[in-house]
Amino acid sequence: MTQKVAIIGGGIVGATVAYYLSQLPGHEQQEVTLYDDGTGQATKAAAGIISPWLSKRRNKQWYELAKRGAELLPQLAREANFDNEVYQQTGTIITRTDEADLDALYLLAEKRRTETAQMGEVLKLSAEEVAQRIPLLTNAQPGVFVSGGARLDGSKYIDALLKIATNRNLTIKQQRVTLNSDGNVMMGSKLERFDRVVVATGAWMKETLKPLDIDVDVRPQKGQLIELSVKNIESHQVMPVLMPEGERDFIPFGNGQLVVGATHEDDATFNLEATGEAKDDLFRSAKQMIADLTIDKVTGMRVGTRGYTSDFAPFFGPIPFFNKVMVAGGLGSSGLTTGPIIGKLLAGSVIFGGQPDWSKFEKDINLYISKK
Numbered sequence: 504m505t506q507k508v509a510i511i512g513g514g515i516v517g518a519t520v521a522y523y524l525s526q527l528p529g530h531e532q533q534e535v536t537l538y539d540d541g542t543g544q545a546t547k548a549a550a551g552i553i554s555p556w557l558s559k560r561r562n563k564q565w566y567e568l569a570k571r572g573a574e575l576l577p578q579l580a581r582e583a584n585f586d587n588e589v590y591q592q593t594g595t596i597i598t599r600t601d602e603a604d605l606d607a608l609y610l611l612a613e614k615r616r617t618e619t620a621q622m623g624e625v626l627k628l629s630a631e632e633v634a635q636r637i638p639l640l641t642n643a644q645p646g647v648f649v650s651g652g653a654r655l656d657g658s659k660y661i662d663a664l665l666k667i668a669t670n671r672n673l674t675i676k677q678q679r680v681t682l683n684s685d686g687n688v689m690m691g692s693k694l695e696r697f698d699r700v701v702v703a704t705g706a707w708m709k710e711t712l713k714p715l716d717i718d719v720d721v722r723p724q725k726g727q728l729i730e731l732s733v734k735n736i737e738s739h740q741v742m743p744v745l746m747p748e749g750e751r752d753f754i755p756f757g758n759g760q761l762v763v764g765a766t767h768e769d770d771a772t773f774n775l776e777a778t779g780e781a782k783d784d785l786f787r788s789a790k791q792m793i794a795d796l797t798i799d800k801v802t803g804m805r806v807g808t809r810g811y812t813s814d815f816a817p818f819f820g821p822i823p824f825f826n827k828v829m830v831a832g833g834l835g836s837s838g839l840t841t842g843p844i845i846g847k848l849l850a851g852s853v854i855f856g857g858q859p860d861w862s863k864f865e866k867d868i869n870l871y872i873s874k875k
């Protein structure tokens with residue numbers, strides 16, 4: 504029998520759920536509709552750094568999830584035939600100015616590499632070696648290079664996956680929708696009934712779940728990035744992503760494009776205005792790396808709203824007291840890394856049902872979701 508599935512939200516989570524619902528065994532029985540209005544989407548604004556292994560975060564479940572997410576992406580890239588503009592393993596460099604900190608980071612990288620093939624090669628680099636890999640830098644610091652680090656273009660990822668899914672069982676409706684108290688979808692005053700509903704509305708989840716009398720621990724956080732035009736170094740078309748200590752991340756694209764970001768603004772709610780303050784702050788950080796940079800090299804800004812929880816950890820799965828509806832939210836600043844694996848797990852659960860045990864990857868979902 505055909506199962507009618509709605510996905511509300513077409514960011515990285517919603518798009519991945521839609522993709523796997525069109526590919527996993529059992530997809531023939533799924534009829535899927537994705538609703539998305541695209542406003543403020545975090546996925547399209549994101550910097551796209553995939554390099555969770557040396558994070559300072561202590562949350563074990565988050566690390567397991569992010570590690571699995573980083574492993575899934577190259578598989579998915581092969582399966583879905585992504586080109587280098589969607590996903591590319593460029594390597595990442597994480598810098599430290601203090602020698603002892605650099606040694607500690609390198610030891611951590613070596614330890615984690617033995618457990619995680621995806622990290623690839625790990626090297627301790629001097630400042631000169633960092634500058635050789637990213638010749639744009641005039642002020643390089645020593646760092647640790649991880650060859651498995653990658654860059655993902657959120658916007659192109661979504662387009663690629665939704666195109667594949669639309670060729671099978673997906674219909675896309677570019678519209679803002681609400682839930683009714685039964686967990687069905689309202690397009691204005693028009694009711695659309697479903698067997699399962701996946702809510703992947705990112706920072707907007709609180710509002711989406713209100714009609715079910717459910718409160719959720721998700722808040723919006725504004726993120727801004729600047730795009731710059733820099734020297735095109737033909738011999739270095741693929742440069743690693745740089746995560747400099749105490750500065751903003753630095754993502755060189757090799758063809759003269761550079762992205763620097765991002766801000767983490769907790770008080771801006773859903774405001775999507777690109778601000779001069781953020782531009783100046785991000786430009787100052789870029790200039791720390793490239794001394795002769797001038798402000799006219801800033802060609803654009805990107806703004807998005809992340810959803811995050813009180814402990815910065817994501818949550819996902821069927822709502823325990825409202826099983827028809829599944830949620831995935833609170834992906835925070837690492838959702839391009841965790842979103843694909845969360846989407847795959849959710850799609851499996853939509854098809855195969857049951858109450859999966861994902862305690863390895865997340866804390867109890869009841870910590871984030873409660874009845875009002």
Ligand SMILES: Cc1cc2nc3c(=O)[nH]c(=O)nc-3n(C[C@H](O)[C@H](O)[C@H](O)COP(=O)(O)OP(=O)(O)OC[C@H]3O[C@@H](n4cnc5c(N)ncnc54)[C@H](O)[C@@H]3O)c2cc1C
Pocket residue numbers: 511512513514515516517538539540541542543544545546547548549550551552553657678679680681703704705706707711725726727728764765766805806807808809810831832833834835836837838839840841842
């Ligand atoms: C500036 C910035 C930089 C970032 N950099 C990185 C990075 O380098 N690496 C990394 O791993 N992560 C990064 N992130 C985090 C990552 O982008 C997010 O965690 C992730 O994209 C969240 O995905 P999502 O699918 O949960 O939500 P979103 O991408 O926000 O998608 C939610 C969608 O739901 C839609 N929606 C909401 N309500 C409704 C409704 N009622 N009806 C229809 N549609 C609705 C929204 O319009 C939106 O399109 C960054 C985020 C930002 C903002």
